[in-house]
Each structure stands twice: as C-alpha cells, then as structure tokens.
Amino acid sequence: MPFTPDTIAAEQVQERLKCLFDLVQGIEKKRNQCETGINSIYKHQTSSDEEKSSQYQTKLKTLYKAAINHAEQQEEMLREALNKITEIRNIKNERRIQARQTGNKESIRPGIWMKMLKNNAQTMPLFVGKIGEKPPPLCGATPAEAGYHAKVGDMVASWVEVAGDGVNLILAEVVTFNPSTNKYEVDDIIEERNQIKRHVVAKKFVIPLPLMRANPETDQEALFPQGTIVMALYPQTTCFYKAIINKCPATHVDEYEVLFEDTKYEEGYSPPYLVAQRYVISGQVKQQQAGISETHRNRKTISTIPHN
Amino acid sequence: MDIKRSYSSKSLKYKVDKSKETIKSAPINLPLIKQTDIATALPSYTSILKRTQKDGVRMDDLDQLQQDFERMLSTCAVRIRLLKAETEDRRDKKGKPYQPSAKRKREDERRHTDARNVVKILKTKQAVPVNNYKNDESVRRKVPKVIIEKHDVSNRFWLSLDPYCQDVSRDNVCFLDDIIQECSQEIEVKIPEVGDHYATEWAENTVQREQTNGHMKAPKKPTNSTYSDVKRNGVTNNTNDTYPSPLMQRLLDTLIKEKVIKQMPTVFEKFQKSTEYTIKSSNGMRSGLCLDRLLRKELVDQGILDVEDLPKTYPPDDEILMEIKKCQQELEVVNKHNISELHKLKSLVDKDIRKQDVKAALDKVDTQVLNMYNKLLMMKQNTCYDRHKDRQMEEDAAKLIKEQLLLHEELTELTDFSLFG
Numbered sequence: 207m208p209f210t211p212d213t214i215a216a217e218q219v220q221e222r223l224k225c226l227f228d229l230v231q232g233i234e235k236k237r238n239q240c241e242t243g244i245n246s247i248y249k250h251q252t253s254s255d256e257e258k259s260s261q262y263q264t265k266l267k268t269l270y271k272a273a274i275n276h277a278e279q280q281e282e283m284l285r286e287a288l289n290k291i292t293e294i295r296n297i298k299n300e301r302r303i304q305a306r307q308t309g310n311k312e313s314i315r316p317g318i319w320m321k322m323l324k325n326n327a328q329t330m331p332l333f334v335g336k337i338g339e340k341p342p343p344l345c346g347a348t349p350a351e352a353g354y355h356a357k358v359g360d361m362v363a364s365w366v367e368v369a370g371d372g373v374n375l376i377l378a379e380v381v382t383f384n385p386s387t388n389k390y391e392v393d394d395i396i397e398e399r400n401q402i403k404r405h406v407v408a409k410k411f412v413i414p415l416p417l418m419r420a421n422p423e424t425d426q427e428a429l430f431p432q433g434t435i436v437m438a439l440y441p442q443t444t445c446f447y448k449a450i451i452n453k454c455p456a457t458h459v460d461e462y463e464v465l466f467e468d469t470k471y472e473e474g475y476s477p478p479y480l481v482a483q484r485y486v487i488s489g490q491v492k493q494q495q496a497g498i499s500e501t502h503r504n505r506k507t508i509s510t511i512p513h514n
Numbered sequence: 515m516d517i518k519r520s521y522s523s524k525s526l527k528y529k530v531d532k533s534k535e536t537i538k539s540a541p542i543n544l545p546l547i548k549q550t551d552i553a554t555a556l557p558s559y560t561s562i563l564k565r566t567q568k569d570g571v572r573m574d575d576l577d578q579l580q581q582d583f584e585r586m587l588s589t590c591a592v593r594i595r596l597l598k599a600e601t602e603d604r605r606d607k608k609g610k611p612y613q614p615s616a617k618r619k620r621e622d623e624r625r626h627t628d629a630r631n632v633v634k635i636l637k638t639k640q641a642v643p644v645n646n647y648k649n650d651e652s653v654r655r656k657v658p659k660v661i662i663e664k665h666d667v668s669n670r671f672w673l674s675l676d677p678y679c680q681d682v683s684r685d686n687v688c689f690l691d692d693i694i695q696e697c698s699q700e701i702e703v704k705i706p707e708v709g710d711h712y713a714t715e716w717a718e719n720t721v722q723r724e725q726t727n728g729h730m731k732a733p734k735k736p737t738n739s740t741y742s743d744v745k746r747n748g749v750t751n752n753t754n755d756t757y758p759s760p761l762m763q764r765l766l767d768t769l770i771k772e773k774v775i776k777q778m779p780t781v782f783e784k785f786q787k788s789t790e791y792t793i794k795s796s797n798g799m800r801s802g803l804c805l806d807r808l809l810r811k812e813l814v815d816q817g818i819l820d821v822e823d824l825p826k827t828y829p830p831d832d833e834i835l836m837e838i839k840k841c842q843q844e845l846e847v848v849n850k851h852n853i854s855e856l857h858k859l860k861s862l863v864d865k866d867i868r869k870q871d872v873k874a875a876l877d878k879v880d881t882q883v884l885n886m887y888n889k890l891l892m893m894k895q896n897t898c899y900d901r902h903k904d905r906q907m908e909e910d911a912a913k914l915i916k917e918q919l920l921l922h923e924e925l926t927e928l929t930d931f932s933l934f935g
Contacts, residue, residue: 223571226579230562230571233586237547240593244544267601273544274597277590284587291580294573329577332584334591337598421584424591458584 215301222290222297229287236280243273285334292331303359319395320442323377326361327482332458333418335425346420346428346483356380356390356414363437363446363487364392365411375413375437375446377485378405395444413437419483422455429454430462430486438464439485446487452478462486544596545589556582682866690860697853705838761832762805869928876921883918886911 247269250262333345343351356362357380364378378392381404388409420428430436430451437446453463461482465475553560558578562571571579813819890907 219573223573226571227562227565227567230559230579233559233583234563237552237586238549240590241546241548244546244593247544270597270601274594274601277594277597281587281590281594284583284590288580288583288587291576291583294576325577329580332587334584334587336591337595421588421591423588424595458588459581 211304212301215297218297219294222294226287226290229283229290233280233283233287236276236283240273240276240280243269243276247273288331295329299359319444323395323439323444323485324482327461327484328459330416330484331418332421333425333428334421341420341425341428342418344414344416345418346416346425347430347434347486347488348416348420348428349488350414354414355383355385355409356412358382360417361395361415361484362390362392363413363415364390364405364407366392366394366405366407377439377444377446378412380412383409413487415487416484419458421458422460423457426454429483430488434488436464437487438462438466438479438481440466441479441481446485449479449481449486450475451486455483545592547586547589556585558582559586681870682863684867687860687863687867690856690863694853694856694860697849697856705835865928869925872921872925872928876918876925879914879918879921883911883914886914 247266250266250269333341335341341348343349343354360380362378362380363375365373365375366378368374368376377395379395381391381393383390390407390409390412392405392407392412394405420426422429432451432454434451436449436451438449439445440447447466449464449466451462452465455461461480463478464481464486465478467474468476471477547555558575559582562575562579810819886907890904890911893904893907
C-alpha cells in the first residue's frame with residue numbers, strides 16, 4: 207500500500223480510535239468503582255445517621271478519600287480519551303488545509319456549511335479545570351494573549367468591507383498571516399463570496415474565536431456574565447452582530463441565550479436566540495477601533511444567505 | 515448491582531443545587547451517572563461498551579462520544595470538588611466551630627486593605643457568576659464591596675495649618691520681646707590682636723632647653739643667668755629680631771590650635787632645626803635670625819619667591835581684618851533692619867491682642883443683649899406687668915446696646931487698621 211499523506215493520516219486516526227476503545231473499557235471500570243464507593247458512602251450515612259461517634263467519622267472520612275481517589279482516576283482517563291478525540295480532529299483538519307493548499311477545493315453548499323459550523327461549535331474541546339486551575343487564553347470569554355495571532359485554518363471574526371453593505375464582522379477562515387505587515391489574509395466562510403478577491407485585513411480587525419468551551423459547572427468565570435455586551439453570530443448567517451447575554455449556558459452542551467440589538471423591534475432587541483460559545487466574542491473594543499457606526503450595519507446579509 | 519438512587523444527567527443542575535443545601539447535613543448528594551442511566555445519558559459510550567474489539571470505535575461515533583465523555587468529566591470534576599469540600603468541612607467541624615483558616619483571614623484582610631485604597635465600584639447590572647455547587651457565601655465573599663476610600667489627608671493638612679491661623683497670644687508677645695532684646699544687644703566679636711602669642715612661651719621653652727643642654731655639657735655652670743637675662747631684657751623688645759613677625763605668629767597660632775602643623779612635620783622640623791641652629795651658633799637669642807625672614811630668604815634663594823613679590827610695607831596690610839570689619843558692618847545693617855521689622859510686628863501683635871480683647875468684650879455684651887431681649891420678651895408675654903421694672907430694663911438694654919455699638923465701632927476701626935494700615 208503506498209504511503210500517501212491520506213493513508214498516513216488514516217492510520218494515525220485508526221490507532222487513536224483503537225486507543226479510544228480501550229479507554230472506554232477502562233473508564234467503565236473506574237465508573238463502576240466510583241459508583242460502588244458512593245453507594246457505600248450513602249449506605250454508611252443512612253445506616254448510622256444518629257451515631258456520631260469518632261468511629262463513624264473515621265470510616266466516613268476513609269470512604270470520602272476512596273471516592274475522591276476513584277473520581278480522580280476516572281477524570282484522568284476521561285481527559286486522556288478526550289485528548290485522543292481532539293487529536294483525531296486535528297489530524298482531519300490538517301488534511302483538509304493541506305488539500306485546500308494543493309488546490310483541491312471541496313465545494314460545500316452554504317446549507318451544509320451552517321450544519322458544519324454548528325457541529326464545529328459543539329465539538330470544540332471542553333475545558334474542565336482542575337481545582338484552582340485558571341482557564342487558558344481563548345477558552346470561553348477568556349481573551350487571547352497579547353501578541354497572539356490565529357493559525358492557518360483557524361476560524362476568526364473579521365471586519366471586512368462587504369459590497370453594498372458597508373463594513374461587517376464576518377465569520378472567516380485564516381489563509382495566511384504575515385507577521386511583517388501584521389496582516390491576515392482571510393477567506394469568507396461562504397465560498398461563493400471569495401470569487402472576487404480574498405480579504406486582506408489588519409490584525410487589529412481580526413478577532414480569533416475561542417478555541418475551547420468553558421464548562422459552566424466548573425469554570426463559570428470563563429463565561430460572559432449575564433448582561434455583557436458581546437458580538438454574536440446571528441443564527442443562519444455568517445455575520446456577527448452586537449448582542450446582550452440574556453442567559454448563560456447551564457451545562458456543557460448548552461448555548462448562550464442572547465438578545466440582538468435590532469431597531470425593528472419595539473424594545474430595540476430581538477427575541478432570545480441561542481448562540482454557541484464558539485460564536486460569542488467580546489466585540490466592544492474592536493468595534494470602536496474599526497470605527498463602525500451602527501447605521502452602516504443592517505441585516506441584509508441574512509436574507510442574502512440561502513437558508514437550508 | 516445495588517442502585518439506590520436514580521440520577522438523571524439532565525437534572526444535574528437541580529441535583530447539584532440540592533446538594534448545596536444539604537452539604538452540611540448528611541447524607542450529601544453526589545453527582546454520578548448511574549448504571550441504570552448510562553444507556554440514556556451516554557448513548558455512544560454504552561453502544562461502544564457493548565461492541566467487540568473488532569468493531570471498535572468508528573469515526574461517526576466521535577461527536578456523540580465526545581459529548582458523553584464531557585458529561586462524565588464534568589460530573590466527575592463536580593464530584594471531586596464536592597467531596598473535597600465535604601472532607602474539609604468535616605475537618606473543621608471536628609475541632610472547634612468553623613473558623614476561617616489563618617490564610618483565609620489574611621487574604622480577607624489584604625482584600626479589605628486593598629479595597630480601602632482603591633475605590634471599587636461594582637456594576638450591579640452584571641450578575642457575578644456563581645458556581646452552583648459551591649457554598650454561596652464563600653463566592654460572595656470574593657465580590658469586592660463598594661468601599662469609598664477613607665482618607666484623612668485633607669484633615670491632616672488643615673491640622674497642620676491650624677497653628678498659623680490661631681489668634682496671637684501673650685506668649686507670642688513675650689517671644690517677640692525676647693527676640694528684640696536679643697537682637698538689640700551690641701555685637702561684640704573679639705578679633706585677636708596682632709601680637710606675640712607664642713613668643714613668650716617659646717622663648718621660655720628655648721631657654722629651658724638651652725639650660726638643660728648646657729647643664730649636661732657643663733653642669734657646674736650657673737644656669738639662672740640666661741633665663742633671668744631673658745626676663746630682664748623683656749620679650750617684646752627682642753621679638754622682631756629673634757622670632758617670627760606678629761602675622762607669622764598668628765598664622766602659627768592658628769595652625770597649632772587646629773593641629774594642622776602635625777601634618778607637615780618636615781616644615782616643622784626644619785623650623786625647629788633652624789631655630790636651634792641659629793640659637794646654638796649665635797649662642798643667644800638676641801643674635802638669632804627672625805624665623806620668617808629666614809624662611810623668606812630661603813624661598814627667594816630657591817627661586818620660589820621673587821624679591822619684588824615681597825611686601826614693601828612691614829608689617830603688610832591686614833586684609834583679613836578689613837574683611838572681618840566689613841562683614842561686621844553688613845551684619846549690623848541687617849540687624850538694624852531686623853529690629854525695625856520686629857518692632858513693626860510687635861505693634862501689629864499688640865493691636866491684634868487689643869482687637870481680641872474688644873472682641874471678647876463684644877461677645878460678652880452680645881450675650882447680655884440677647885439675654886436682655888429674651889427677658890423683655892418674657893416680660894411682655896407675662897400678664898403681670900411691672901411698668902417700673904420695665905423701664906429700668908429698657909434703660910439697661912439701651913445702655914448695653916450703646917456699649918455694644920461702641921465696641922463694634924472700635925473693632926471695625928481696629929480691623930480696618932490691620933487690613934489697610
């Protein structure tokens with residue numbers, strides 16, 4: 207069998223999938239241990255509830271310690287398994303970028319793109335912090351480090367001039383980054399629009415999207431608090447608009463509930479929409495930098511995008 | 515397997531909330547995805563468990579599997595946090611009633627002091643994210659409170675100014691008097707007269723040395739003659755010939771007093787030697803050469819000094835004395851000015867004290883007038899009305915008001931004077 211990049215990538219993926227299978231078995235064992243441990247804690251607590259002797263306390267303490275131990279082991283294995291999944295995704299993404307560079311363009315209909323975007327947001331790695339661990343940059347609402355620039359193939363929000371529609375903050379993919387000019391070359395996520403020319407945008411007008419989701423159950427501080435003004439991707443479009451967080455996600459699968467600023471509505475805000483963590487960014491400063499006035503922006507883009 | 519509690523992952527939040535309430539009282543509710551629930555809560559995970567090694571994990575399982583793993587990881591992380599919090603809580607309970615640890619206390623103090631220095635304003639609109647599983651109180655404690663900086667800089671400033679704004683007192687007058695008296699004294703600075711300071715002493719020393727020398731050589735020779743000779747002839751007559759000129763002596767005097775001469779022993783030795791030599795050779799101090807003349811001669815010989823450079827007049831003009839006198843004169847002028855200014859200040863202070871007195875008197879009269887007015891008012895309200903008493907009181911009142919007016923006029927006068935005078 208010839209060793210093409212595709213076959214190498216496929217092999218790497220297969221190897222990781224095998225690992226994953228083993229890990230699933232291991233995790234199940236640990237999960238059982240945890241369950242038994244917790245059941246014995248409940249048993250102990252209910253059986254000798256009134257007996258508050260030192261013996262009771264010591265036993266309970268040992269049970270707690272065992273439960274912590276089991277949970278930590280399980281956590282470790284789960285992290286490993288999730289790492290494997292991320293690795294597989296990275297390999298696939300790498301292949302996609304390589305294929306594109308060789309001119310092998312995949313033509314995807316906008317409707318499919320929308321699905322992919324949603325899937326992309328759902329499968330973005332989840333950050334579950336250990337006790338006392340701070341969320342890394344670009345995790346949820348955590349901003350990127352100073353001097354950071356998005357890698358090739360990364361999704362970004364970029365201020366670009368859209369013909370007949372003024373300046374818009376669009377969803378784009380990084381093609382190149384030139385450190386000497388400090389400028390990005392970005393592609394609109396909707397391929398049809400790129401036929402005219404590619405956008406060259408200064409770094410300050412490009413906002414990298416989060417690379418990790420924050421877990422609301424453990425790392426709520428990495429989420430935008432309720433009432434924050436953000437830039438969020440309007441559903442079924444590829445444009446970001448000013449919005450206010452109405453409700454934070456409660457679990458790792460939940461999305462933000464946001465109210466878009468919209469003069470069409472009496473209150474000036476749209477009804478609540480759900481937007482994934484990946485497509486909610488803090489746009490306050492950048493918006494000022496770009497010098498965009500509210501009047502320039504309208505929702506024409508929405509109607510121009512064919513709905514699936 | 516014995517499963518006692520069912521756990522629905524969808525109601526995780528609710529469960530966690532409940533556990534928060536019961537965290538202090540056993541039994542606690544620990545989040546766990548139970549055996550019975552895994553089929554519904556973790557579909558991909560369960561299906562993979564049932565598979566054989568050959569089937570393995572497929573690519574299209576990944577998305578769901580990732581979600582399942584994430585759900586388990588999140589549950590696990592929350593459980594660890596709960597268990598750890600519980601064990602710590604128990605440890606605290608075991609000893610004495612719960613007290614924040616020393617570290618926590620210190621942190622609180624630091625936070626408090628930080629907040630004191632910086633005005634922190636919390637936007638009430640933005641709800642602070644609160645982790646549900648945690649003890650609410652501990653989270654809220656992290657929220658910086660709105661504390662307005664309490665600084666007493668302005669108070670301190672005004673306090674420091676206070677002594678300068680106070681009324682002048684008798685003590686200030688005394689102080690001024692003292693200064694004036696001190697400044698009015700004549701300045702008596704003694705300028706040492708140009709003359710022989712060490713001539714006598716040195717003469718005696720030399721004679722003594724001569725005597726001992728002579729004694730050692732010829733012990734039988736009477737020693738008194740030389741000494742008495744010196745005494746008899748008088749020192750002053752011989753100084754010009756034998757010893758340095760008066761100016762030189764003053765210089766030496768200063769040098770010796772300041773011990774500068776020790777730093778140049780060679781010169782000193784030279785002096786000594788030459789003196790000894792001259793004395794010895796001439797066998798008496800009358801014929802001894804004057805030290806500074808000798809020195810001058812040597813300097814001219816060596817070419818360090820020119821003959822024209824040497825002062826023509828002898829003794830030369832005393833420039834130092836002239837300078838001292840000039841400075842003294844300047845000082846006297848300054849002193850005179852100071853005295854006149856001090857006198858001006860004193861007169862102002864006197865006026866001010868007078869003003870204070872008047873003010874005090876006026877205040878007194880003011881209160882009297884007020885009292886009188888009140889009394890009159892009471893009288894008028896009173897039904898039993900004494901006409902005679904009333905008239906007397908009115909007279910008193912008129913007198914008081916007159917006094918008040920007078921005092922007021924005086925005060926105005928004094929104030930005007932101090933303002934424009």
